[in-house]
Amino acid sequence: METIVRLTIFVTVLALMIGWELWRPKRQSRYTRWQRWPANLGIVAIDTLIARLAVPAGVVGAAVWAQQQGVGLFNVVSWPLWLEVVLSFLLFDIAIYWQHRAFHRIPILWRLHRVHHADPDFDVTTGLRFHPLEILLSLGIKAAVAVALGAPILAIIVFEVVLNACSLFNHGNVALPPKWEARVRKVLITQELHRIHHSSVKQETNSNYGFSVSWWDHLFNSYTDQPSAGSDHIDIGLEHYRDGNLTTRLWGLLRIPFK
Numbered sequence: 001m002e003t004i005v006r007l008t009i010f011v012t013v014l015a016l017m018i019g020w021e022l023w024r025p026k027r028q029s030r031y032t033r034w035q036r037w038p039a040n041l042g043i044v045a046i047d048t049l050i051a052r053l054a055v056p057a058g059v060v061g062a063a064v065w066a067q068q069q070g071v072g073l074f075n076v077v078s079w080p081l082w083l084e085v086v087l088s089f090l091l092f093d094i095a096i097y098w099q100h101r102a103f104h105r106i107p108i109l110w111r112l113h114r115v116h117h118a119d120p121d122f123d124v125t126t127g128l129r130f131h132p133l134e135i136l137l138s139l140g141i142k143a144a145v146a147v148a149l150g151a152p153i154l155a156i157i158v159f160e161v162v163l164n165a166c167s168l169f170n171h172g173n174v175a176l177p178p179k180w181e182a183r184v185r186k187v188l189i190t191q192e193l194h195r196i197h198h199s200s201v202k203q204e205t206n207s208n209y210g211f212s213v214s215w216w217d218h219l220f221n222s223y224t225d226q227p228s229a230g231s232d233h234i235d236i237g238l239e240h241y242r243d244g245n246l247t248t249r250l251w252g253l254l255r256i257p258f259k
Helices: 002-023 033-054 058-069 081-105 107-117 124-128 132-149 153-170 178-184 191-197 215-219 250-258
Strands: none
Touching: 002 124, 002 153, 033 124, 033 132, 033 250, 058 132, 058 153, 081 107, 081 132, 081 153, 081 215, 107 132, 107 250, 124 153, 153 191
């Protein structure tokens, strides 16, 4: 049931974002969809297969184990379910924020994460483009958080659904109307904010780490409000990864961490 719910929401949000991009794209892309999408969609298919083979039960399985063993914060205290779900969601989100910062700051982790940032364009499929080794590490981190918290299964399902939907949303090659964008960014990471994170300018790349809410970037001093080149002229990608044969081909994406 969990898989069906997650897949249905994922496909729905992906389709809506693709439709929005076709209707009103924010930027002209360097490459066509046919040049980039096979690699970006291909790597998410590989990620899904490897994750299912390596960790069949996923993060939910870790939470079930914690419940059975009676370990983790919320398996020790007795608080209302709604409060445990809300707190688990927020603590998971903070953990993912710091995971993201670590993947930028620790060289061996950056080797993996730069597959995501080496995309020469920025659209909804960029939000799916992660190296399989990064996906496995991320699964391990989320499983560890689930066990430490004793997180309710409902909280994990809600968090995973929201995380995936937000990643698709804030990587879209679209823009909210300016008045709406100014309001929405007070709570959520918008496309305008996350596009800054994909700038080739290092200090901009190392900012706006949030995937869902924008609060953590404000709280932990990593928020960048506007790009130095202006919204319409951000140079997307990584300066040293401009070879399309590497950055837009599936085999190239898999090799990036080792080059």
